[in-house]
Amino acid sequence: MDLLFIADPLASFKVNKDSTLAMMRVAQEAGHQLWFCESRNLLWRGNSVVADCQSLQIKPSSTSWFELAAIEGRALNTFAAVLMRTDPPFDIEYLNTTWLLSAAVRQGARVMNHPQAVRDHSEKLSITEFPELIPPTLVTRELSAISAFHEEYRDIVIKPLDGMGGMGIFRVGPDGLNLASIVETLGENGARTLMIQRFLPEISQGDKRVLLIGGEVVPFSLARIPQGSEIRGNLAAGGKGVAMALTERERTVAERLAPILNERGLFLVGLDLIGGQVTEINVTSPTCFVEITEQTGFDVPQFWLKALEKALN
Known part of the structure; x- marks a missing residue:
């Protein structure tokens, strides 16, 4: 299958832990053809949504780890799947990209996550749909x-x-x-x-990222644990990432939300839970694939690929 990844510049990837790169590697190993572009490379041209994209080859090196071919203009509906992996913030240009992707969906493109669903689910406000699960x-x-x-x-x-x-x-x-x-x-x-x-004082045990993929629940979370006097567990704020098996409460919450969100076109979701309560529902570019895989042996990228292949068949 031809898979188009819309992502941030490849040179900006943190090679040792980037979830998008982990997806690319496992897809390439399975024989799928990778394509890459940035959101700025999406155009409405010739009455269709087109990506000025490049064929991508992932290489073993940790320094010069990718090789891009010449730029080609391809309609998004010619790919088996279009994977939107641009990082937030969800600003006006991100919104403009989702509108272009919605036009591509109308032309038959398979976009994951579905752009309408991404627009409809503010990563913070969407928790208000489930008041019994939140603080x-x-x-x-x-x-x-x-x-x-x-x-x-x-x-x-x-x-x-x-x-x-x-x-x-x-x-x-x-x-x-x-x-x-x-x-x-x-x-x-x-x-x-x-x-x-x-x-929530339970933040001391971690702000836990739980991954939902294709309506199924990854059985391990990544607990982002605040360090020192910090209250934020986010890895970007210095939190320590520790993979843990889901608690009974976390699994119950995740199994309730997974099929609901997947039905809406949210193929990949990152729930954030503190003390078993949902604080955010991340739908733009969920991460933590590599950390969970390395610490538990549960192959999250492979789990993602099998779910993707199943969804596309």
């Missing part, structure tokens, strides 16, 4: 509402809706120190909506 949560621009929430729960976390990698996350304890200043700064004086949640 106490408030979404607002209003300082007065946040102050009342803090008064009720005493220990809270405040974060922007468009943050990634732990960026812009603040904890405000019982003393309420700097609450107004934090809200005014993060919320740009009421111009931006914020999410506020009760602080």
